[in-house]
Amino acid sequence: MKENFIYVPDLGGHDFRCKVPLKNTRQQFIVNGRVQGGESPFTLSLKENEVMDQMLQIIGVRNEEHKGPLSFSERFHFGANSKGTIIECSHTFSLDEFKTEETMDIVLEAGASAEFFIMQNEHNKAEHYLNCNVEMAEGASLRMVFISLHGGVIDNKLNVNLNGRHAECDLSGLYLTDSKQLMSNSIVLKHLVPDCHSTQLFKGILDDEGVTKFYGGIVVAQDAQHTEAFQANHNLLISDSAKAFSQPQLEIYADDVKCSHGATVGRLNEDELFYMRTRGIPVEEAKLLQQMAFAYEVLSHITNEELRERMQSLVEKRLRGEFAHCKNCSKNCC
Amino acid sequence: MLTIKDLHASVGEKEILKGINLEIKPGEVHAIMGPNGSGKSTLSAVLAGRETFNVTSGEIIFKGRSIVDLTPEERSWAGIFLGFQYPIEIPGVTNVNFIKAAVNEHRKQKGLPALSAAEFLKLMREKMAYVEMDSSFSSRGVNVGFSGGEKKRNEIFQMAMLEPDLAILDETDSGLDVDALRIVATGVNKMRRPDNATIVITHYQRLLDYIVPDYIHVLYKGRIIKTAGKELALEIEKKGYDWIINE
Numbered sequence A: 001m002k003e004n005f006i007y008v009p010d011l012g013g014h015d016f017r018c019k020v021p022l023k024n025t026r027q028q029f030i031v032n033g034r035v036q037g038g039e040s041p042f043t044l045s046l047k048e049n050e051v052m053d054q055m056l057q058i059i060g061v062r063n064e065e066h067k068g069p070l071s072f073s074e075r076f077h078f079g080a081n082s083k084g085t086i087i088e089c090s091h092t093f094s095l096d097e098f099k100t101e102e103t104m105d106i107v108l109e110a111g112a113s114a115e116f117f118i119m120q121n122e123h124n125k126a127e128h129y130l131n132c133n134v135e136m137a138e139g140a141s142l143r144m145v146f147i148s149l150h151g152g153v154i155d156n157k158l159n160v161n162l163n164g165r166h167a168e169c170d171l172s173g174l175y176l177t178d179s180k181q182l183m184s185n186s187i188v189l190k191h192l193v194p195d196c197h198s199t200q201l202f203k204g205i206l207d208d209e210g211v212t213k214f215y216g217g218i219v220v221a222q223d224a225q226h227t228e229a230f231q232a233n234h235n236l237l238i239s240d241s242a243k244a245f246s247q248p249q250l251e252i253y254a255d256d257v258k259c260s261h262g263a264t265v266g267r268l269n270e271d272e273l274f275y276m277r278t279r280g281i282p283v284e285e286a287k288l289l290q291q292m293a294f295a296y297e298v299l300s301h302i303t304n305e306e307l308r309e310r311m312q313s314l315v316e317k318r319l320r321g322e323f324a325h326c327k328n329c330s331k332n333c334c
Numbered sequence B: 001m002l003t004i005k006d007l008h009a010s011v012g013e014k015e016i017l018k019g020i021n022l023e024i025k026p027g028e029v030h031a032i033m034g035p036n037g038s039g040k041s042t043l044s045a046v047l048a049g050r051e052t053f054n055v056t057s058g059e060i061i062f063k064g065r066s067i068v069d070l071t072p073e074e075r076s077w078a079g080i081f082l083g084f085q086y087p088i089e090i091p092g093v094t095n096v097n098f099i100k101a102a103v104n105e106h107r108k109q110k111g112l113p114a115l116s117a118a119e120f121l122k123l124m125r126e127k128m129a130y131v132e133m134d135s136s137f138s139s140r141g142v143n144v145g146f147s148g149g150e151k152k153r154n155e156i157f158q159m160a161m162l163e164p165d166l167a168i169l170d171e172t173d174s175g176l177d178v179d180a181l182r183i184v185a186t187g188v189n190k191m192r193r194p195d196n197a198t199i200v201i202t203h204y205q206r207l208l209d210y211i212v213p214d215y216i217h218v219l220y221k222g223r224i225i226k227t228a229g230k231e232l233a234l235e236i237e238k239k240g241y242d243w244i245i246n247e
Helices: A270-278 A283-299 A305-319 B040-048 B072-078 B095-109 B117-130 B135-139 B148-162 B178-190 B206-210 B231-239
Strands: A025-031 A042-046 A055-062 A070-078 A083-092 A099-108 A113-121 A127-136 A141-150 A153-162 A168-177 A182-191 A197-206 A211-220 A228-237 A243-252 A258-266 B002-011 B014-024 B029-033 B054-062 B080-083 B090-094 B166-170 B197-201 B215-220 B223-228
Touching: A042 A083, A055 A099, A070 A083, A070 A113, A099 A113, A099 A141, A113 A127, A113 A305, A127 A141, A141 A153, A141 A182, A141 A283, A141 A305, A153 A168, A168 A182, A168 A211, A168 A283, A168 A305, A182 A197, A197 A211, A197 A243, A197 A283, A211 A228, A211 A258, A228 A243, A228 A283, A243 A258, A270 A283, A270 B072, A270 B090, A283 A305, A283 B090, A283 B095, B002 B040, B014 B040, B014 B054, B014 B223, B029 B040, B029 B231, B040 B054, B040 B072, B040 B080, B040 B166, B040 B197, B072 B080, B072 B095, B080 B148, B090 B095, B095 B117, B095 B135, B095 B148, B117 B135, B117 B148, B117 B178, B148 B178, B178 B206, B215 B231, B223 B231
Parallel strands: A025 A055, A042 A070, A055 A083, A070 A099, A083 A113, A099 A127, A113 A141, A127 A153, A141 A168, A153 A182, A168 A197, A182 A211, A197 A228, A211 A243, A228 A258, B029 B197, B029 B215, B080 B166, B166 B197
Antiparallel strands: B002 B014, B002 B054, B215 B223
8 A cells, every 4th residue: 555655647747746645546647638657548447356455546637738629538347246436536737728528438237336436626717528327237336426626617417327126326416616607417317127226415505606507317217116216406505696407307107116306495594603603603604614514415425534534625625715726736726 | 791771672573672671790690481472582592693683772781891783703702602492403513523613713712722632622521521411422413313402411511611601591491301401400500600690591490490590580572571589480380470461
């Protein structure tokens, strides 16, 4: 296990370093869509019963060397009963008007178990479109957490097919907007066979003129009996001019299922604020604590404690209006 | 310590407090009783600075200065504490982080440095013992999943941490069984000093068996209609409020 080693990727002489802050993690850089030290597109393939002994952190970087639109993809194949955790971070390292289209194809064979923690932290002029396609076989389990910290446009599209019985899929996301940022999460989750379980929890905190969209599609096929599918989307408006659109879309063709959905758009709770203020916590700090509490429900889905704490501190910095960059990064541009 | 002069307060167009007069000296315990809807909780919220209520006239003088224009946090720093009838649950904020933020903000206002982790832990252990609170509470979300008794103990624990000059306890006895009531009351009594004061708002005489008041005030339709010694509570327990209202 390597701790705190300094990884200097080949970025054409640019001084970019990332100390590995997370224990037991291997890093892979994808710079302007090109896999550093490997073949593109990026491919991860786990054999049957293979268990990843390290987490894999994919760091997607865009910089001034490629200013035009870019699309690239990544492929993940989890063999039967294999297991692994992927962290993916997207960053922009110059203030160009980047447009990035990223496709992630994820296949989980029977009994495979995967976790994906995705952190998106780009600048206000960057647009990032992520298409994520997931196929899950019998007994496979997937956990995906999207932390959309910052970006001009972040548009996540997720298509998940539950193709084998007893597959379990847990999707969650936290999106934070301010200025005129636009963040969108569109999900189409298909229960195609009986006995599968899915949850979706997406929460947003919107400031200034931020706009967010949530489209939560759940399709339960006619013979997908005993499906359990739960969905929630909650939005917290900090300003008067932020806009949250929420659209749950359930299509249920089976008759023996448990499904629920809930969507809310609200403001900070006045009772909580007053309670904290009577304890001497200043109003601005109290509002921050409330927002952190709101965000925590999503952050708690990050199973790795070290990563969770780091994300928590990034979210806090972001909500305080500070630069939300990791202290481990030598660049302060995202 | 606290002087309230002809205090009127309203929500929107509706006047709820219609001329309250009250004088509280250091070392005293005052109980405020009264039927439902008489304005007891409004009075406590107004004293703590809740902005939903408008003070339309009158004065609140605390330790020699008017506090009507102070925010809730400024009143807290000045030494006022409100124990809630229904303590608020704040999922995601742990008890320990919540009280640490509060204590350190109080210290900052006094020009003191923040407590070190070890000092804070020591202080917290000591004060948790006041209300027989288990240390496992500290890592849980503020009041989340707490029973009624645990929530009230947490209020008294917070009070012990902040050491207010004036504590206002709004229906601290509601939802408590006898054991929890005893623990909560013992905690309050341990904090009594000649230089601090307590206002206890309650429906029932039984809390006043444990926290013995110097004065009992009966609030009715936004006014204090009777003030007497602790024996009044027993009379109210037996005869209700009607005889006072009709007096």
